[in-house]
Amino acid sequence: MLKTFSSVSQYIKADLTRVIIDNIVFKLHYRWTFVLLLVATLLVTSRQYIGEHIQCISDSVVAPVINTFCFFTPTFTVVRHMNNTALNSGSIFEPGIGPYNRQSDEVKKHAYYQWVPFVLFAQALCFYMPHALWKKWEGGRIKALVYGLRMVGLTRYLKNDSLRIGTLNIPSMAEAEERVINIRRTMIDRMRLNQSWGAHLVFAELLNLANLCLQIYVTHRFLGRQFLTLGVKVLQERWVDKMDALDIVFPKVTKCTFFKYGAAGSLQEHDTLCVMALNIMNEKIYTILWFWYAFLLTLTVLSLIWRLLTLFLYKSVTFTRWTLYWAKPGKIKESDLSSVIEKCNFSNWMFLFFLRTNLSEFLFTKVIYHLASEFPDNPTHDNDINNYRAQYPHLPSLDTVDAPLLHHRATTSAASAPPEGASLKV
Structure with a gap:
């Protein structure tokens, strides 16, 4: 059997x-x-x-x-x-x-x-x-961001040396910080250009409901009503x-x-x-x-009622703190969280949600901190991604989801990053 x-x-x-x-x-x-x-x-x-x-x-x-x-x-x-x-x-x-x-x-x-x-x-x-369609639309972006970071929560116990056990590589604290910076850069790059990601997710979830209703109806007709x-x-x-x-x-x-x-x-x-x-x-x-x-x-x-709530309430810091309770958002400064949420559209917010789902509390707190550092307190300006990328034309294409995060060596990702003193103007 x-x-x-x-x-x-x-x-x-x-x-x-x-x-x-x-x-x-x-x-x-x-x-x-x-x-x-x-x-x-x-x-x-x-x-x-x-x-x-x-x-x-x-x-x-x-x-x-x-x-x-x-x-x-x-x-x-x-x-x-x-x-x-x-x-x-x-x-x-x-x-x-x-x-x-x-x-x-x-x-x-x-x-x-x-x-x-x-x-x-x-x-x-x-x-x-619907899953096959959503997987194609998602394009491996989440995987690219969290690649090699599932075990980063253990880096707090490492100082200067990384640890390798078989095929598992646990980066050192310095390497973990560099990877968090890479997440920040990639996230910022995508925040103004990835408007359809959340819409595709909602459509795939609606497609699940439509397919379920269709299969119930087909079965009903198939069995003589x-x-x-x-x-x-x-x-x-x-x-x-x-x-x-x-x-x-x-x-x-x-x-x-x-x-x-x-x-x-x-x-x-x-x-x-x-x-x-x-x-x-x-x-x-x-x-x-x-x-x-x-x-x-x-x-x-x-689940669709829940998705409707997220669509209308994602700008609320209180709602976001409650939604991300797995990250114990009490450890995240409210000012940092508010700065990040203020700049997010629905697709960006959902991106953060799935980042939290795949990352440890330790690492997600750092991600929020580094993202907040990109947004100064002056709200009269906005991110100018195009000007930022014009200053650094050597950056990889935004459609290349495996760069710079899928490079195993920190030196490779550092070489593809903008100069250390550069920051995104807001």
Whole structure:
């Protein structure tokens, strides 16, 4: 069993070195829902758990022929036999199974089981798509800024020498200070030119909600408009009535009609019963999906309400201090924080938020301090990035996200930086 699901294990492994560029609700979409749908796809395509997907009873037709025919063509149940009264009285032995008249009786066809694995896999890809788009739009900027800084919190215990343990490099205090200055320079460079970063994040989160609503609707149509109330009916009927919503949507026994020509050339009709073993798995999968989608929809709406709050309140120092409580902002001077927030638009603020998510309290406090040092108290001027870059044309392009932060040696990054006495005019 473990071997069957080994292909999806790579998506649920914890990676402590992974850079965080989204929130927990976003991860529920592209990681947990994606994995859940992949596991469901593997379950309905594996015969080792449920055996043959369909087995039909016929006296004169070869079993493999009738099984294949009834699996590839829709089976059906009789609507007038879908009632608890007849089932409890013993008039019928299975919901929807009984004598019927081809001309007058209404039947319900069941063809979805042929498409279940394809639909589940397509839905898994749809849940991953917003993450793929956001990852492309984000462009690795957060990773570039925090590269090599995940362990910088330990530099407070080092003085002049760096420490290398295997592939892990813990810089010295002097190297850490230089990297913080690099973060400051890169952040300042981007503050006036990276206006769409936050908008792309909000759009990706809205895309998650739109995709979730779309997949709920697609599933509802796919199951014959029975999905929206499936979970509620299961809770109400599962332990009360002999026939519940699962028996109607996922019948375990269905009817199938097979025609063939006899020895004399006349058309013969064979009315067969088919045991739908696959529906034992389908009913569990879609019941779990109903409750998961309800849970995910609730959290997604709440996360968008939170995003709306950040959009309107990000200029508030009090709100920012509360939002960045992981950094213990009481250790950050309110004047420093106010200076930085005053110069931030929403994209810059979100950039700071994810910097804090990926950096230690020790380092983030230094980042705020160094950013605040770029903004003097005189509010009558503003940052002139273009003039600043005109003075230092040798600086790397702003679109190069791996410079100067992805250079391992401090001398390389120092060589690409402006002169020590230069500062950004405000």
